[in-house]
Amino acid sequence: MTRRPYIVGNWKMHGTRAMLSEARAIDRAAQRHMKVEVALAPPYTLIHPIHREAEQIGVGAQDCHHAEGGAHTGDISAAMIADAGAKFVILGHSERRTAHGETDSRVQAKAESALAAGLRIIMCCGESAETRESGNAVAFVKAQLRGSLPAFEQLLGELGDRLTVAYEPIWAIGTGTAATTDDIAEMHAAIRSLLVELYGEEQGNDVRIIYGGSVKPENATAIFAVPNVGGALVGGASLTADTFMGIALAASEPFDV
Numbered sequence: 001m002t003r004r005p006y007i008v009g010n011w012k013m014h015g016t017r018a019m020l021s022e023a024r025a026i027d028r029a030a031q032r033h034m035k036v037e038v039a040l041a042p043p044y045t046l047i048h049p050i051h052r053e054a055e056q057i058g059v060g061a062q063d064c065h066h067a068e069g070g071a072h073t074g075d076i077s078a079a080m081i082a083d084a085g086a087k088f089v090i091l092g093h094s095e096r097r098t099a100h101g102e103t104d105s106r107v108q109a110k111a112e113s114a115l116a117a118g119l120r121i122i123m124c125c126g127e128s129a130e131t132r133e134s135g136n137a138v139a140f141v142k143a144q145l146r147g148s149l150p151a152f153e154q155l156l157g158e159l160g161d162r163l164t165v166a167y168e169p170i171w172a173i174g175t176g177t178a179a180t181t182d183d184i185a186e187m188h189a190a191i192r193s194l195l196v197e198l199y200g201e202e203q204g205n206d207v208r209i210i211y212g213g214s215v216k217p218e219n220a221t222a223i224f225a226v227p228n229v230g231g232a233l234v235g236g237a238s239l240t241a242d243t244f245m246g247i248a249l250a251a252s253e254p255f256d257v
């Protein structure tokens with residue numbers, strides 16, 4: 001199955017209710033780009049208000065705890081974000097792996113908990129600058145994904161409905177310099193072959209692999225032309241409707257000709 005390009009905004013720790021007008025503008029614009037699947041992952045506090053108003057975009061979270069509930073002060077469970085209106089959750093983002101010490105096995109436990117709560121998952125992976133310079137980027141990312149992806153049995157139904165993989169090289173996040181299209185092509189092909197190995201030909205090919213790391217309207221067209229790129233995970237450029245929808249437009253263009 002060929003799935004629509006998936007353009008996901010990761011607002012990180014940005015956004016108070018003043019940002020709801022921007023979410024509204026993104027939702028309105030998304031109604032004009034139906035060939036692209038547009039989604040936003042705002043901070044937890046904005047999930048419900050955006051979900052309540054959104055007509056077109058999907059709303060998700062940037063993380064969740066692996067446990068169903070209990071004595072975990074300051075944490076939030078997958079069921080809670082689903083209850084607030086989230087349809088998906090981003091897991092294993094490098095900022096969480098680095099700043100919160102999240103290991104592959106912890107990320108995997110979160111993935112299983114999120115699936116049990118009925119959420120879709122965007123599983124992040126990506127290497128540091130040092131790993132890339134040492135020539136081990138592909139091996140590192142494959143091992144990271146092997147340790148973080150949920151077991152096949154957890155992914156009931158159409159795999160492409162439940163799972164998206166986001167390749168985000170750490171050195172490209174927030175730096176203004178995206179990975180080269182050659183590097184993206186090599187890594188996305190390696191991730192594709194891993195998905196086929198883990199989940200079989202049909203299911204493995206059904207999963208979208210999206211790229212993240214300094215995606216902006218200016219480089220989006222070139223990135224979306226790379227084989228095995230099924231969309232983008234966008235940080236900084238998702239904070240305004242103008243730049244975010246510029247990226248969505250680039251994703252819809254191949255279909256408009």
Ligand code: PGA
Nearest residue numbers: 173174213214234235236
């Ligand atoms: P960026 O962030 O687009 O600001 O580089 C991407 C991300 O961290 O998801």
